[in-house]
Amino acid sequence: xxxxxxxxxxxxxxxxxxxxxxxxxxxxxxxxxxxxxxxxxxxxxxxxxxxxxxxxxxxxxxxxxxxxxxxxxxxxxxxxxxxxxxxxxxxxxxxxxxxxxxxxxxxxxxxxxxxxxxxxxxxxxxxxxxxxxxxxxxxxxxxxxxxxxxxxxxxxxxxxxxxxxxxxxxxxxxxxxxxxxxxxxxxxxxxxxxxxxxxxxxxxxxxxxxxxxxxxxxxxxxxxxxxxxxxxxxxxxxxxxxxxxxxxxxxxxxxxxxxxxxxxxxxxxxxxxxxxxxxxxxxxxxxxxxxxxxxxxxxxxxxxxxxxx
Amino acid sequence: xxxxxxxxxxxxxxxxxxxxxxxxxxxxxxxxxxxxxxxxxxxxxxxxxxxxxxxxxxxxxxxxxxxxxxxxxxxxxxxxxxxxxxxxxxxxxxxxxxxxxxxxxxxxxxxxxxxxxxxxxxxxxxxxxxxxxxxxxxxxxxxxxxxxxxxxxxxxxxxxxxxxxxxxxxxxxxxxxxxxxxxxxxxxxxxxxxxxxxxxxxxxxxxxxxxxxxxxxxxxxxxxxxxxxxxxxxxxxxxxxxxxxxxxxxxxxxxxxxxxxxxxxxxxxxxxxxxxxxxxxxxxxxxxxxxxxxxxxxxxxxxxxxxxxxxxxxxxxxxxxxxxxxxxxxxxxxxxxxxxxxxxxxxxxxxxxxxxxxxxxxxxxxxxxxxxxxxxxxxxxxxxxxxxxxxxxxxxxxxxxxxxxxxxxxxxxxxxxxxxxxxxxxxxxxxxxxxxxxxxxxxxxxxxxxxxxxxxxxxxxxxxxxxxxxxxxxxxxxxxxxxxxxxxxxxxxxxxxxxxxxxxxxxxxxxxxxxxxxxxxxxxx
Numbered sequence: 001x002x003x004x005x006x007x008x009x010x011x012x013x014x015x016x017x018x019x020x021x022x023x024x025x026x027x028x029x030x031x032x033x034x035x036x037x038x039x040x041x042x043x044x045x046x047x048x049x050x051x052x053x054x055x056x057x058x059x060x061x062x063x064x065x066x067x068x069x070x071x072x073x074x075x076x077x078x079x080x081x082x083x084x085x086x087x088x089x090x091x092x093x094x095x096x097x098x099x100x101x102x103x104x105x106x107x108x109x110x111x112x113x114x115x116x117x118x119x120x121x122x123x124x125x126x127x128x129x130x131x132x133x134x135x136x137x138x139x140x141x142x143x144x145x146x147x148x149x150x151x152x153x154x155x156x157x158x159x160x161x162x163x164x165x166x167x168x169x170x171x172x173x174x175x176x177x178x179x180x181x182x183x184x185x186x187x188x189x190x191x192x193x194x195x196x197x198x199x200x201x202x203x204x205x206x207x208x209x210x211x212x213x214x215x216x217x218x219x220x221x222x223x224x225x226x227x228x229x230x231x232x233x234x235x236x237x238x239x240x241x242x243x244x245x246x247x248x249x250x251x252x253x254x255x256x257x258x259x260x261x262x263x264x265x266x267x268x269x270x271x272x273x274x275x276x277x278x279x280x281x282x283x284x285x286x287x288x289x290x291x292x293x294x295x296x297x298x299x300x301x302x303x304x305x306x307x308x309x
Numbered sequence: 310x311x312x313x314x315x316x317x318x319x320x321x322x323x324x325x326x327x328x329x330x331x332x333x334x335x336x337x338x339x340x341x342x343x344x345x346x347x348x349x350x351x352x353x354x355x356x357x358x359x360x361x362x363x364x365x366x367x368x369x370x371x372x373x374x375x376x377x378x379x380x381x382x383x384x385x386x387x388x389x390x391x392x393x394x395x396x397x398x399x400x401x402x403x404x405x406x407x408x409x410x411x412x413x414x415x416x417x418x419x420x421x422x423x424x425x426x427x428x429x430x431x432x433x434x435x436x437x438x439x440x441x442x443x444x445x446x447x448x449x450x451x452x453x454x455x456x457x458x459x460x461x462x463x464x465x466x467x468x469x470x471x472x473x474x475x476x477x478x479x480x481x482x483x484x485x486x487x488x489x490x491x492x493x494x495x496x497x498x499x500x501x502x503x504x505x506x507x508x509x510x511x512x513x514x515x516x517x518x519x520x521x522x523x524x525x526x527x528x529x530x531x532x533x534x535x536x537x538x539x540x541x542x543x544x545x546x547x548x549x550x551x552x553x554x555x556x557x558x559x560x561x562x563x564x565x566x567x568x569x570x571x572x573x574x575x576x577x578x579x580x581x582x583x584x585x586x587x588x589x590x591x592x593x594x595x596x597x598x599x600x601x602x603x604x605x606x607x608x609x610x611x612x613x614x615x616x617x618x619x620x621x622x623x624x625x626x627x628x629x630x631x632x633x634x635x636x637x638x639x640x641x642x643x644x645x646x647x648x649x650x651x652x653x654x655x656x657x658x659x660x661x662x663x664x665x666x667x668x669x670x671x672x673x674x675x676x677x678x679x680x681x682x683x684x685x686x687x688x689x690x691x692x693x694x695x696x697x698x699x700x701x702x703x704x705x706x707x708x709x710x711x712x713x714x715x716x717x718x719x720x721x722x723x724x725x726x727x728x729x730x731x732x733x734x735x736x737x738x739x740x741x742x743x744x745x746x747x748x749x750x751x752x753x754x755x756x757x758x759x760x761x762x763x764x765x766x767x768x769x770x771x772x773x774x775x776x777x778x779x780x781x782x783x784x785x786x787x788x789x790x791x792x793x794x795x796x797x798x799x800x801x802x803x804x805x806x807x808x809x810x811x812x813x814x815x816x817x818x819x820x821x822x823x824x825x826x827x828x829x830x831x832x833x834x
Contacts, residue, residue, distance in 0.1 A: 164428075164437075171418050171429050178416035181380060182430055183400035299419060 004134065010254050012141045016212055018243075018250030020045070020204035022149040024228035025235070025242045026156055027073075027200025032232055033160065034193035035173035035186075035300040039095025040080050042225025043102020044073040044198050045205030050110040052206025053216040057113065062121045066145070066206050073202020074195045076102055081194040085187050088304045103219060113216040120214030121145065145207055150243065152200075157239040169193060173298035176305040186305050201225065227276070234283035236296045241283065249279040329392030331356040331515040332377075332408075332484050337386030339372050346372035347383065348539045356483070359506060359516040361526040361547065363559050364536035365758040367716075367728050370519055373536070374488055377517075378410050379403040390484070401432055409482030411473045411490055417461045424457035427476040436479060447475050463591055468616055474502075485509060486517040491525055503529050521759050522787075523552045523564075535559055556759065565763035568791025569770040571810055575605035575794065579778035580627070580659070580747035581640040587622060590631060595619040597626070598802040601830060604747060604778040609769060610807060611793030612782040615822050619802040620751070620782055627749050627780070628661040629654040642746055655687035660745030662736055664752040664782075666729065670736045673725035677717060678706035680724050681739045688743040705742070713738030714764065730761030737765050747778040754788060766792055786815055800824050 024041050031038045052069030056062055080098045083089040121143045129139040160166035172179045172189045180186050208224070209216050227249060235241035252275040260268050330353040339347040347369045354360040364370045375381035377388065379397040388395055390406055397403045403410075417426050424440050431437050441457040448455040453471040461469060470490065477485060487506070491499050506529060509516055518530055526533055527547060535542040535558040542558045556564035581604070587597040597619050604610045614620060625631035626639060629651040636645035641657050651661065661684075663669040671680045682702045686692050691701045706720035713734045717727055724732060733753065740748055750769065754762045769792065773779050782799075783789050789796060795807040798821040805821060805828040820826040 164434075167421070167425055167429060170421060171425075174418040174420050175416075178418060179429075181400065181412070181416040183379070183404075184429075296420070 006258075008135065008138055010251070010258060011135075011138055013254040014247065014250035015138075015142060015146055016250070017253050018246040019146050019149045020207040020212070020224060021228050021231060021246040021249060022153060022243055023204035023207065024201045024225060025231040025246060026149075026152055026239060027197035027204075028228055029232045029235075029237055029239060029242060030156065030169070030200075031193050031197035032301060033173045033237060033298055034169050034190045035176055035298050035303065035305070036084060036190055036194060037091050037095060037229075037302045038077065038080055038098070038194060038197055039092055039229060040077070040098025040102060040225075041197075041201045041228050042221055042223070043099040043106075044076050044201035045208070045221045045225045045228075046102045046106035046219070047076050047109075048073040048202025048205030049209040049220060050106040050113065050205075050216055051202070053110075053118075053209035053214075054113055056120070056206075056210045056214070057116060057118045060118075062210055065210050066203050069202040069206025069210075070199035071202065073200070073205065074198040076105070077194050077198025077201070078191075080198075081191050084194075084304070085190055088306065091302050091304070099225065107218045110216050110218060114218065116215065118214050121211045143211055145203075145211065153239045153243045160239070170298070173300055176300045176303070180305075180307055186307070190305070201228070204228070227279075230280070231283075234280055236293050237298070238296060241286070245279050245283050248282055249275045252278045329389065330354060331391060332517075333389040333392075334373070334377065335387045335389065337373060337376055337383045339369075339376065339381060339383045339386075341372075345539050347376070347386075350386070350536070350539070350541055352534045352541070352544065354484070354515040354517055356513045356515050357510055358532065359510050359518050359530045361530035361533035362517055362519045362536065363521075363523075363526060363533050363555065365521075365560055365730075365760065367538075367758075368536040368559075369539040370536055371488075372539075374410065374486060374519070377403070377408060377486065404430075404432055404480060404482070407483035408486065409477040409480050409484070410486040410488070411470070411477045412488050415469050415473055417469055417472060419460070419462040421461060422457065423455055423459055423461060423464075423472050426461055426472055427457075427479060430476045431479060443479060444475055447478050463594070464617070482514070484515045484517070486519070488519045489521065490518075491520060491522060499525070521757075521762070523555050526555065527552060537561060560760055565760060566767075567763055568766055568788075569609060569773070569794075571794055573608035573773050573794035575608040576776065577606055578603055578640070579606040579642060580604045580749075580780065582623075582626065583638055583640065585626065585633065585635075585638045587626065587631075587633060589622055590625070591621075594622055595802045597622050599830065600802065600804045602780075602797065602804055603807070604780045606746065606776050606778050607773060608794040609773050609779040609781060609792055611789035611796040611810070612780065612799055612804070613786055613789050613796055613818055613822055614782075614784070614799035616784055618799050618822075620799060622802070623799065623804075624663070624749065624751055624782065627659075628663070629659070652687055655684060655743070655745075658688070658744075658746035660684075660740035660743060660748035662733075662740055662748070662750040662753065664755065666732050666736060667725055671724035671732060674723050676706075676721045676723060677710065677715070677727075677735055678702050678720040680735070681706040681709055681720075685739055685743045688745070709735055709738040709742055712742070713768065728758075729755075730757040733757050734761055734764060737768055741768055741772050745772075745777055747780070748772060749780045749782070751782045752785075753781060753783065754785070762788075786818060790815065790818075798822055798828060800828055803828050803830055805829060 024045055028038060028041055048069035051072035052065040055068045056065035080094050083094040084091050123141045123143050126139040130136050160170060168184055169189060172184060172186050176186045205221060208220055231242055231245045235245050256271040256274045259271050333353040335351050337347050337350045350373055362370055372381060376383045379399045379402050388397055395406050397406060424444060427444060428437050428440055444455055444457045455471055455475060491502060506516055520526055530547045532544060533547050533555060534544040537559060553564055582600055582602040585597055585600045589596055595618055626633060629649055632650060633647045636647040639647040641654060641659055644657060646654050646657060667673045682691055685705055691698060691705060703720060710717060710720060715735045716731050753765055769779050781792060790810060793810045796810055796813050797807045798805040798818060800822060801824060821828060
C-alpha cells in the first residue's frame with residue numbers, strides 16, 4: 001500500500017523545499033531579535049536568486065554563487081538599515097519598499113538570464129547516514145546546503161543562548177534604551193544583524209535558483225519571503241521551531257502537489273492552501289503559552305531607536 | 310585602580326595639603342531645549358565618604374548622574390578622578406574609571422535572566438566567569454536572595470533593584486552612585502543596605518547617595534550637596550544640619566507635613582476579598598492562599614510585605630485585571646464583582662493606581678487629557694454614546710492638573726514627558742476626581758519627590774475623610790506607618806488580620822513580613 005520510494009522522494013523534496021525558508025527565516029529571526037522587523041525578505045531573496053544564478057551559470061562555482069547571493073541580499077538590506085536606523089523611517093514601510101525594490105531590481109538585472117538553463121548544485125552522499133537502512137538513500141540525494149541550513153540553525157540557537165554576542169543582540173532587541181544606557185551601540189548591533197539577515201535571505205534566494213529550479217524566472221520566490229517572516233513569529237523566535245515549521249511547510253507543500261497529481265476530489269486551490277494552514281496551526285498549537293511568548297518576543301521589536309541626548 | 314588605594318580608608322577630615330578627592334565634578338553645565346538642567350554644578354566626594362546628593366525631581370540630579378556616567382555630554386565642565394582630569398564619554402569609560410551606578414529607572418532586560426542581565430554590565434570576560442555563584446555570594450553577603458536563573462520579567466520592583474545593586478557591586482568600583490535605592494526596601498533591608506554602604510565606605514570607596522528621605526541621609530551620609538533648579542544650593546556637613554534645614558535648602562520652604570492623623574472612622578465594608586485561593590498566572594508568581602481582606606469606607610488600609618509575596622496577584626484580583634471564577638470572592642460595596650473586568654469595576658466605583666506609572670497607570674505617548682479620559686469615562690459623563698466630548702475631556706484634565714498641582718506645560722503634554730512625581734500626582738488625581746468608593750493604590754510614592762509625596766498623602770487622607778476606602782500597598786514601611794489607619798501584612802500569599810497602626814512597630818511588621826512570625830489571618834464572616 002505505502003510506496004517506500006514515493007515516501008522517500010517526498011521526504012527529499014520536502015527537505016529541499018524547506019531549505020530556502022530555513023535560511024531566510026533564520027536571518028529574519030536574528031534581525032527581529034535585534035529589535036527590527038524587516039519585511040523585505042522577499043526582495044532580498046529575489047536579488048540573491050538572480051545574483052546566485054548569474055554566478056552559477058557563468059562560473060559553475062556554486063560556493064561563489066551562494067557567496068555572491070549572500071552579498072547581494074546583504075547589500076540590499078543595507079538600504080533598509082540606513083532608512084530605519086539613521087533616517088528613522090518606519091520599519092514596516094521600509095521593509096515593504098525593500099520588497100518592491102528587490103523585485104524590480106532583480107527583474108531588471110535578470111533580463112539577460114531569463115530562460116537560460118544550467119545544471120544546478122548536485123547532491124552529495126553523507127557518509128554514515130547514507131548507510132542507514134530504508135532512509136539511507138535520502139542522504140545520497142540531498143545537496144550540501146540542506147545540511148548547512150541545519151548547521152546554521154544550531155549555530156544561531158547556540159550563539160543566541162550561549163555567547164556574549166547573542167546576549168548583547170537579545171539585549172538590544174529587548175530594550176534598546178537600557179542597552180544604550182549600558183553602553184552598547186544599538187545602531188551598530190542592529191546594522192550588523194540586518195546585514196546578516198540580508199545575507200541569509202540572499203542565500204535562501206540563491207538556493208531557489210541554483211538548486212530547486214536551476215533557472216531564473218522573474219518573481220520566482222513566489223511569496224516564500226513572506227512565509228519566512230511569518231515562520232519567525234509563529235516559531236516564537238526560536239531557531240529550532242523555525243526549522244520544524246519550515247520542514248512542515250515543505251512536507252505539506254510536496255504532499256499537496258502529489259495529492260493534486262493523484263487527482264484528489266478536492267479543488268487544487270484548497271490543497272494549495274494546506275501548507276500555510278497546517279504550518280500556522282501546528283506552530284500556534286505548540287506555542288500557546290503566553291508567558292513563554294512574552295519572554296521570547298523582543299521587547300523593542302518594531303520600535304525606532306532615538307538615543308536621548 | 311590598585312587595590313591598596315581602595316582598602317585604605319582615608320580620614321575624611323584630614324587637614325593640610327591632602328590628596329585630591331576621589332571624584333570631583335567641576336562646573337558642569339548642561340542646556341536642554343527650554344531647560345537649563347545643570348548650571349555650573351560642582352561637587353566632590355572623598356574615598357571613605359558617603360555624599361548625599363539631595364534635590365527634588367527636576368533639580369538636575371539625573372542629568373548630573375548621566376554626565377558622571379558618560380551618558381550625557383555636558384556643554385561645559387570637567388570630571389577629575391584622584392586629581393586627574395578624565396574624559397568620560399561612555400558608560401564603558403566610566404566603568405573603566407571605577408564608577409559604578411545603581412539607576413533609579415532600572416536598565417534591565419525583562420526577557421533575560423538575572424545572570425544574563427548582570428553579565429551585560431560587566432566589561433571584562435574574567436568578571437563574567439562563574440557568575441551564578443558570585444551573584445549568590447554577593448547577594449548573600451548583602452542580604453539579597455537572588456536566583457541567577459530567574460527572568461527579570463517575573464521579579465518585583467524590589468528584586469529588580471537588587472539585581473542592579475549586585476551588578477554594580479560585582480565590578481568592584483571605587484566610586485559608587487546610588488540613585489534613590491531605598492524606596493522599595495523593608496526596614497530590615499534598608500538597614501542591611503546601609504550596612505553594605507557603610508562597609509563600602511569603610512573599604513575606602515566613595516559613595517554618592519541620592520535620596521529624598523532626609524532621615525536616611527541623616528542616618529547615613531557624611532556631607533550633603535543640595536541641588537535646586539539645576540544649581541547647587543550648598544554643601545553641608547550632615548551631622549551639623551537639621552532635617553528641616555535640609556528640607557528648606559531642597560525645596561526652598563519648610564518641610565510639608567506627611568502622612569495622616571490616623572483618625573479614620575471605619576464604616577461599612579467597601580471592598581473585600583473572601584477566602585480566595587488562586588494559583589499565579591505567572592510560573593514564578595506567588596499563589597494566593599485563602600486570602601481574606603476587608604477594607605472599610607473611611608479608613609486607609611495599608612498592606613505591607615516584601616516584594617514577591619503575592620502583591621502582583623492580589624493587585625490583579627482587586628483591580629479586575631485577573632477576574633476570578635467565584636463572583637463572591639471579591640465584593641465591592643456588597644456587590645459580587647469577582648468575574649467583572651477592570652472597566653466594569655471602575656463603573657461600580659473602584660479606583661486603581663498601579664505601581665508602574667508608565668505603561669500601566671498611563672499610556673506613555675498619549676496626552677494627559679487622553680490618559681485622564683481612559684479611566685475616568687467609566688464614572689464620569691465624558692462621552693455620549695461612544696462619542697468623546699472634547700470639551701468635557703479637557704475640562705476634566707484641567708481640573709486634575711489644577712487641583713493636584715501637576716507641573717505640566719498643558720493637558721496636551723504626553724504622559725511620558727512628565728517627571729515621576731508629577732505623573733503620579735496626575736494619576737492619583739484622576740482616580741480621586743472620578744469619585745471612587747474604594748481606591749487601590751500601589752507603591753504611591755515610588756520615585757516621587759517630597760512635595761508630591763505630601764500632596765499625594767493629603768489627597769488620600771481627604772478621600773478617606775470623604776468616606777471612601779483606601780487600600781495602600783507599599784514596600785515602604787515608613788510610608789505605610791505614616792499613612793494607614795490599619796495595616797495588614799502579606800507574606801507568601803497569605804494576608805494577616807488587620808492591626809491598628811498604633812499597635813504596629815517596624816520591628817514587629819518586619820518579622821511578619823519576613824515570615825519569622827506566623828500570620829494570624831482574618832476570620833472571614
